[in-house]
Amino acid sequence: MPEEKLIGPVEVTRDEYGYWYHPDIPDFDEDHAAYKAWLDGQHLMVVGWHMDSDLESHPYWEEDAANCLGWEPEKPPAYDWFMLGIFDTEDGPYVQWARRVVTP
Template sequence: MPEEKLIGPVEVVRDESGYWYHPDIPDFDEDAEAWKAWLGAQGLKVIGWHMDSDLEAHPYWNDEACNCLGWEPETPPEYDWFLLGIFDTDDGPYVQWARREVTP
């Protein structure tokens, strides 16, 4: 079995609605267990938060927009985080960051 390619930072070009997804993430078809297994195989720690954690107001919440334009999530302060995606969820726009876990 070939070794799985480890993902890392890539150029982020958000779409016309402000969303973006890392191109090297496989399609898991909403299979949470497969996603967790893949993260483990990649050695990634993941963090994320919803847009409402960063912005008090946005047209998205008034049903005036289906985008997250104007939201520029800050990279976490620790070293080596890279963007996995900015995407819409049932609870609104969400950003997800990853970094390789260091094993002693």
């Protein structure tokens, strides 16, 4: 059985609404268990937060805008984090970062 390719950092080019997905993430069709299993298989630690954690106001909430333009979430404080995506959720725009966990 071939070894699965490990995901890593790539250039982030957000779309016209400010969203972006890592191109190497398979389509899980919103199957959270499959996504978690894939993350575990990739040995990734994941952190994320909603846009309202960083911004007090934004047209997304005030004008029902469908974008997160102007939100530039900062990378977590370590050198090896890379972005998995910025996407819309029921609770608003969300960013997700990952880093590989190496176990001895």
